[in-house]
Amino acid sequence: MYERKSLPNLNCGLDLIGEVLYGKWKIRLLWFINEGYKRPSELQRKIPDASRRVLNIQLNELEEHELITRKIYPVVPPKVEYSLTKLGKTVIPVIAALGNWGDQNEGQLRSVISKRLSSESE
Amino acid sequence: MYERKSLPNLNCGLDLIGEVLYGKWKIRLLWFINEGYKRPSELQRKIPDASRRVLNIQLNELEEHELITRKIYPVVPPKVEYSLTKLGKTVIPVIAALGNWGDQNEGQLRSVISKRLSSESE
């Protein structure tokens, strides 16, 4: 695991939520776990653009931050299931608010994003 | 400016909001602009941990994504003021939801974050 050279700022609520949710795939992981996709392999199939490695790392971090728990079944082949903790469940409505804003403004957002992407190569 | 080598995924609302809000200081910039801190130098004083350079870059991106507008006053020394656009104003309640969640769970969050930070050095 990478060891930080500088400490994060934790002054306000925004800093705190940023510290536990900042990560390319964490929000989606929480979302899909909430939808019932609990096993690592299921989550990897739901998020094919992420490498297996990073999903594991981010799942570990979510667990250390007590947003999810991991249950290991002592069977072969191995079976693991993640669930939201009490704290994790409370963050779902916040994620829903993010997704709703994106959905409601989909047209304009796609427009400005693609405009910026195409002007990048200038 | 950095030129991306891989394109972002823009499948759902979460991807879209991520694309315009992902950046270490963007949420805070929007928040402080909404609170009335409009000039770059004011924003830099409000966010002293960010380098001047990155704030400029992220302000530019927010402008290109049409969340804020820049008004330039033709005076010397130069004066610039940012304001939220119509789209930018609609994202403020979403940011508030993030901050509220962080505030409401401050105790537990500080605990788990510091636990993880201290175990990093093992």
Add this chain to the structure above:
DNA sequence: ACAATAGGGGAGAAATTTATCCCTATATGA
């Protein structure tokens, strides 16, 4: 003359995050 203030950009270093590749173990099915 010189520093301070205001806004901003370029180059390159450093930090951080994500991706790739390889390796572990066991059971089942072809």
Add this chain to the structure above:
DNA sequence: TCATATAGGGATAAATTTCTCCCCTATTGT
């Protein structure tokens, strides 16, 4: 016997983001 599925870690490369340093403009105050 060999591939597949399952979960996951180590080492290292690559991508991406952020930081540091330096430079430019013009005015006001010391």
